[in-house]
Amino acid sequence: MTVKKKTRFFKSLRFRIMIILLILGIVPSVIVTQLMIYNYETQALEVRASAVRAQCAILSNQIIKENYLNDSSSEAVNSKLELLSNIYGGRVLLVDKDFRIVKDTYHVDEEKTLISPGVIRCFKTGEVTDYSRNGQIMQLAVPVKSADVPQIQGAMLVTVSCSEIMATMVEMEQQGMLIIAIIVVLSIFLSYFLSTVLVKPLARVTKSIEDLTDGYQKDEISVPDYTETELITDAFNKMLARMKVLDESRSEFVSNVSHELKTPMTSMKVLADSLVGQEGVPEELYQEFMHDITAEIDRENRIITDLLTLVKMDKKTADLSIQHMDINQLLEDILKRLQPIADKRNIDLILDSFRPVEADVDELKFTSAISNLVENAIKYNVDDGWVRVSLDADHKYFYVTVADSGMGIPEDSIDRIFERFYRVDKSHSREIGGTGLGLAITRSTIAMHHGVIKVFSREGEGTTFSVRIPLSYIP
Numbered sequence: 079m080t081v082k083k084k085t086r087f088f089k090s091l092r093f094r095i096m097i098i099l100l101i102l103g104i105v106p107s108v109i110v111t112q113l114m115i116y117n118y119e120t121q122a123l124e125v126r127a128s129a130v131r132a133q134c135a136i137l138s139n140q141i142i143k144e145n146y147l148n149d150s151s152s153e154a155v156n157s158k159l160e161l162l163s164n165i166y167g168g169r170v171l172l173v174d175k176d177f178r179i180v181k182d183t184y185h186v187d188e189e190k191t192l193i194s195p196g197v198i199r200c201f202k203t204g205e206v207t208d209y210s211r212n213g214q215i216m217q218l219a220v221p222v223k224s225a226d227v228p229q230i231q232g233a234m235l236v237t238v239s240c241s242e243i244m245a246t247m248v249e250m251e252q253q254g255m256l257i258i259a260i261i262v263v264l265s266i267f268l269s270y271f272l273s274t275v276l277v278k279p280l281a282r283v284t285k286s287i288e289d290l291t292d293g294y295q296k297d298e299i300s301v302p303d304y305t306e307t308e309l310i311t312d313a314f315n316k317m318l319a320r321m322k323v324l325d326e327s328r329s330e331f332v333s334n335v336s337h338e339l340k341t342p343m344t345s346m347k348v349l350a351d352s353l354v355g356q357e358g359v360p361e362e363l364y365q366e367f368m369h370d371i372t373a374e375i376d377r378e379n380r381i382i383t384d385l386l387t388l389v390k391m392d393k394k395t396a397d398l399s400i401q402h403m404d405i406n407q408l409l410e411d412i413l414k415r416l417q418p419i420a421d422k423r424n425i426d427l428i429l430d431s432f433r434p435v436e437a438d439v440d441e442l443k444f445t446s447a448i449s450n451l452v453e454n455a456i457k458y459n460v461d462d463g464w465v466r467v468s469l470d471a472d473h474k475y476f477y478v479t480v481a482d483s484g485m486g487i488p489e490d491s492i493d494r495i496f497e498r499f500y501r502v503d504k505s506h507s508r509e510i511g512g513t514g515l516g517l518a519i520t521r522s523t524i525a526m527h528h529g530v531i532k533v534f535s536r537e538g539e540g541t542t543f544s545v546r547i548p549l550s551y552i553p
């Protein structure tokens with residue numbers, strides 16, 4: 079495995095599932111075996127201790143009865159003490175009230191004094207005390223008393239060997255280890271198998287997506303194995319649909335652009351050809367054709383300029399140069415500039431200012447956006463009609479409406495007029511001389527000012543565009 083593949087494996091869901099399953103298999107089995115061993119140990123030691131305690135109780139009765147603590151010559155007690163130490167493979171020490179060792183079954187420490195914490199505790203509490211349990215031996219301190227003599231007369235210190243218990247424990251531990259090892263091996267296999275099965279649907283999602291990216295034959299993917307994979311594929315399908323729409327609109331745009339750019343070219347070619355093909359063309363015809371050619375060049379130029387404007391806005395980097403402007407003044411200027419065009423068709427241009435409005439706008443862009451609306455209102459108007467521009471504001475926004483008495487927009491076109499190159503009536507509009515980019519630019523400009531534009535229209539009655547823009551611009 080290469081380093082990259084290795085890190086990919088360790089980061090994979092499959093690896094994590096494997097680890098979780100392994101932990102789930104191993105941890106409980108380790109805990110169970112350890113608990114079993116611990117339980118066995120405590121129980122076995124407890125059984126042994128109570129057996130010793132019982133023996134000691136019987137012995138202490140006899141010790142008191144025979145006054146063994148003062149006179150240790152009793153054979154019966156001696157042999158019983160020896161027997162006790164032999165049975166449990168240990169040692170018995172008998173201590174009297176003055177901490178003097180009366181009897182040692184090892185015969186090493188007799189007549190010596192023994193003051194150990196175990197003995198002291200045994201005298202104090204008068205109870206049988208297990209006072210040590212380490213390694214292979216267990217030590218018990220049992221008080222010497224009887225039913226007739228309840229005061230503690232002495233203490234019996236019994237050391238008991240626990241080596242068989244320990245040996246059994248070691249054996250159990252080995253068996254436990256073996257069981258754990260088997261469980262580990264089984265867990266590894268099981269987790270490998272399970273993780274493969276669990277992760278498979280995800281691999282299927284990846285495969286479906288890859289198949290799709292190789293070619294667009296299928297429209298969507300579907301992996302309904304899990305709710306999660308269903309959600310992923312649904313989201314992916316949505317994205318795919320959106321990409322398709324984008325793709326279609328892009329190719330439509332490209333074909334529109336080519337078409338629009340070709341039209342003036344074709345006209346120029348026709349005009350130029352007819353001049354080239356004729357001999358002795360009169361000067362006036364030259365003049366006229368050249369004039370037409372210049373007009374076509376201007377048209378071509380305008381389309382390219384508009385396109386560049388739109389492309390710049392699309393990039394989102396188009397920066398506005400915002401200034402605090404007198405909007406009333408801006409609108410007045412726009413109307414003044416367009417007055418001559420309106421006059422040609424005897425259209426009334428009216429400005430209704432409800433109040434003085436100052437706002438943050440990019441002067442050039444805002445002016446061109448509103449100009450485009452007023453221009454449209456004039457262009458798509460009837461002779462002797464009117465165009466009414468109004469300006470109003472509240473504490474947050476200002477509102478510009480451009481209403482006209484023109485031909486109106488058919489209902490099925492209303493939603494499309496902001497599209498690039500869209501014109502309601504292609505032939506008629508061409509006569510009027512538009513490219514269909516104006517409203518697209520207008521809407522982009524208004525959006526850049528964080529504003530909105532809406533249109534209301536009734537065919538044959540007129541159209542109203544209303545624009546709402548915030549008074550202060552917040553980037």
Ligand SMILES: Nc1ncnc2c1ncn2[C@@H]1O[C@H](COP(=O)(O)OP(=O)(O)OP(=O)(O)O)[C@@H](O)[C@H]1O
Binds near residue numbers: 511513
């Ligand atoms: N006030 C209006 N009344 C009726 N139709 C309109 C009005 N404004 C726009 N339209 C319709 O919407 C179409 C798109 O308008 P837009 O301003 O985008 O393009 P254009 O005026 O044809 O060309 P351009 O503005 O690029 O020179 C127009 O062709 C026209 O059919």
Ligand SMILES: [Mg+2]
Binds near residue numbers: 454512516517
């Ligand atoms: Mg226009």
